[in-house]
Amino acid sequence: MPESLLTWFNRFTDDPKKLEARLNGRPVLLYEPPEAPPHQTGDDEDDDYQFRTQSGIAVPAIGGGEPLAVVVEKTKDNAFQRRVTVGRTSNNDIVLDDASVSRFHAWVQQDDGGSWSIVDAGSRNGTQVGGKRLAPKVPSPLQSGVKVRIGVIELTFFTADGFVKMLKSRAG
Secondary structure (H helix, E strand, O other): OEEEEHHHHHHHHHHEEEEEHHHHOOEEEEEOOOOOOOOOOOOOOHHOOOOOOOOOOOOOOOOOOOOOEEEOOOOOOOOOOEEEEEEEEOOEEEOOOOOOOOOEEEEEEOOOOEEEEEEEEOOOOOOOOEEEOOOOOEEEEEOOOEEEOOOOEEEEEOOOOHHHHHHHHHOO
C-alpha cells in the first residue's frame, strides 16, 4: 500500500535500521507528482478543487497530488506468484489511479540472481524505462534511481539500499 514520503522520512529519522528491516531487501517505487502549471485564476474559489474518482480503492492512491512510496511486494489476493502486478484496478498489487494506465498494465519481477525487471503487459499507453518504450512481454532490467513511466505516471524505481540512500540524502 502506498504511504506518504513524509511517513518514510519520519521512519528513517526515527530509526534507520528499523526502516531497513521493514524493507527487507524489497525495492520501492516512488511517485512524486509533477509540478502543476500556474493556475488560471477565475472568480470562483472552487476552481482550486478538482473532483477525482478512484477505481474502487482506498486512499492514498498513486497518481494524486502527494509524494508517495510503495514497496514492491505481492499482495495475498493476487494470483500471479512471481509477478508484482501494476495497473488501474484494485486487483493489482500496485494500483495507479490514472486513466492512462491499463487495468493490468505491467508487472515487476525478480530473477533468480536477485535483479529486478519490469515487463509491459501489452498496455495501450505503454511502459517506458529511462525514456525508452518497452516492447510488450519483454523484460527490461531496472537499476536503482531509474525513471519508469506507466501510462503518464512517472515513478522512480529504487532498490532497498538506494531508497535508504535517497532518504538520507534528502534528510540532509
